[in-house]
Amino acid sequence: MSALQLVQMKLDRRIGTQLGGYRIVEPLGEGATSVVYRAEHVRLGRQAALKLLTPALGEADFRERFLRESQLAASLDHPSIVPIYDAGEEGEVLYIAMACVDGVDLKTLLASEGRLPLRRTLRIVGQVGSALDAAHARGLVHRDVKPANVLVGDDDRAFLSDFGVAKRLGTNGTTRTGSFVGTTEYCAPEQIEGRPVDGRADVYALACVLYECLAGTPPFHRPSELAVLNAHLHAPPPKLTKAAPELPAALEPVISKALSKSPLDRYPTCGELVAAARAAAAEPRIHRRRLAVSLSILLLCALAGAAVALTVRSLAFGGDHHAAARPPASPPPRVQPAPAPPLDAIMIKSRDGRTLNDVAFNLLKARQWKRALPFARKAVRRAKSGTLTRAYATFNLGYALYELGRCRESLVPLRRALKLEPKWEGPYIRPWINRAKECVRRGAIVPAPSPSSGGQRVPSPAP
Numbered sequence: 001m002s003a004l005q006l007v008q009m010k011l012d013r014r015i016g017t018q019l020g021g022y023r024i025v026e027p028l029g030e031g032a033t034s035v036v037y038r039a040e041h042v043r044l045g046r047q048a049a050l051k052l053l054t055p056a057l058g059e060a061d062f063r064e065r066f067l068r069e070s071q072l073a074a075s076l077d078h079p080s081i082v083p084i085y086d087a088g089e090e091g092e093v094l095y096i097a098m099a100c101v102d103g104v105d106l107k108t109l110l111a112s113e114g115r116l117p118l119r120r121t122l123r124i125v126g127q128v129g130s131a132l133d134a135a136h137a138r139g140l141v142h143r144d145v146k147p148a149n150v151l152v153g154d155d156d157r158a159f160l161s162d163f164g165v166a167k168r169l170g171t172n173g174t175t176r177t178g179s180f181v182g183t184t185e186y187c188a189p190e191q192i193e194g195r196p197v198d199g200r201a202d203v204y205a206l207a208c209v210l211y212e213c214l215a216g217t218p219p220f221h222r223p224s225e226l227a228v229l230n231a232h233l234h235a236p237p238p239k240l241t242k243a244a245p246e247l248p249a250a251l252e253p254v255i256s257k258a259l260s261k262s263p264l265d266r267y268p269t270c271g272e273l274v275a276a277a278r279a280a281a282a283e284p285r286i287h288r289r290r291l292a293v294s295l296s297i298l299l300l301c302a303l304a305g306a307a308v309a310l311t312v313r314s315l316a317f318g319g320d321h322h323a324a325a326r327p328p329a330s331p332p333p334r335v336q337p338a339p340a341p342p343l344d345a346i347m348i349k350s351r352d353g354r355t356l357n358d359v360a361f362n363l364l365k366a367r368q369w370k371r372a373l374p375f376a377r378k379a380v381r382r383a384k385s386g387t388l389t390r391a392y393a394t395f396n397l398g399y400a401l402y403e404l405g406r407c408r409e410s411l412v413p414l415r416r417a418l419k420l421e422p423k424w425e426g427p428y429i430r431p432w433i434n435r436a437k438e439c440v441r442r443g444a445i446v447p448a449p450s451p452s453s454g455g456q457r458v459p460s461p462a463p
């Protein structure tokens with residue numbers, strides 16, 4: 001404890017007094033309109049966090065709302081929701097007793113550690129999202145999801161607090177909208193406008209928290225509160241990769257969707273937001289693609305090996321290998337199985353964009369342009385729009401067409417790939433566009449041989 005806190009403790013006349021059956025031990029923190037103490041239940045000796053609020057004059061229904069919402073919050077039983085022990089009023093003061101979380105709140109964590117790594121962020125945000133979905137299923141909207149209300153304990157266990165603590169007008173960063181307020185930095189447009197809110201307002205706020213963990217500042221951070229509110233209402237969602245260029249570009253559309261101005265355009269649940277963010281985080285990056293390629297090669301080699309083995313066997317035993325394989329006391333002859341379809345015919349059945357693109361990539365690498373083409377084409381169709389896979393498959397399609405001498409056709413996907421792929425890929429893609437243009441200009445049927453050190457999609461041999 002700092003010297004300042006010690007002085008504050010001495011000045012705080014509440015320390016050592018009792019309230020609602022709790023003895024107040026020390027301050028834990030302060031909000032805009034509340035103060036939280038570590039406390040101990042006098043009879044049971046149980047530790048608790050005791051939050052005190054003093055309703056302002058003229059807020060006649062504040063007490064009722066506070067007690068009603070506290071009851072609802074106490075009915076929530078979820079591993080990531082701070083359990084409520086008790087709520088009530090004593091004199092002028094409203095109090096809520098809850099489990100005391102050993103750890104720091106996310107606001108303090110971000111202030112001390114700065115931006116958090118993607119995996120850690122998703123771990124924390126994932127827990128909060130699941131707590132919110134559980135609350136929404138019970139008809140309770142949090143309305144004030146923000147880093148200060150996320151407590152992070154050992155092993156990054158996250159707890160969401162302040163369910164049902166009715167929010168009032170505050171001076172630093174809170175604003176009144178209808179009966180409730182949310183902190184401006186995380187406040188959904190419909191909440192600002194005083195329209196009815198549902199769980200999707202929390203989805204929006206959670207996306208703001210997700211963005212802040214990754215970028216270091218909330219998405220609509222502005223110098224004044226008014227400017228922040230205006231940005232929530234009118235500004236497009238900021239580009240996450242501008243603030244954190246090392247993050248997968250596939251996160252961009254996820255954040256944008258969750259920060260849609262209209263709740264109708266957002267993810268309907270926090271779980272869906274978190275799942276989409278996890279999927280985007282798992283998108284292979286450029287350097288990861290070698291792994292996918294190696295796996296594809298292994299698969300192809302295994303299948304090719306099996307084919308060779310079958311051929312050898314059929315040569316060794318002659319045409320009637322079924323008879324040769326039959327045990328002496330043979331069962332009645334079975335129907336001869338149909339010959340296995342060629343490998344490409346099996347692989348093209350895949351409906352997974354990434355698998356299809358991996359095959360296309362692998363075939364391109366082996367300079368099998370014609371075989372690669374249907375895989376690249378289908379990969380473009382099957383990969384979800386906005387994903388890196390879609391972008392890479394689009395390039396691969398253009399690349400295959402170019403190598404097949406279909407230069408004019410190749411220009412369309414190559415140009416599209418330039419738009420879809422992250423900016424830093426531009427220098428790799430543009431030379432191919434130029435080559436295709438040059439080929440069109442020359443009216444060439446067969447393109448100029450591609451340089452051996454070409455684009456990154458024709459990699460040098462794997463290490």
Ligand SMILES: Nc1ncnc2c1ncn2[C@@H]1O[C@H](COP(=O)(O)OP(=O)(O)O)[C@@H](O)[C@H]1O
Nearest residue numbers: 028029030031032034036049099100101105148
């Ligand atoms: N259950 C709790 N356990 C431990 N610390 C808490 C708990 N609830 C709140 N705190 C601390 O008290 C601080 C003030 O909380 P609060 O009054 O809710 O204001 P705000 O959420 O606006 O910061 C929090 O930021 C947190 O550090």
Ligand SMILES: [Mg+2]
Nearest residue numbers: 031148149162
């Ligand atoms: Mg709080």
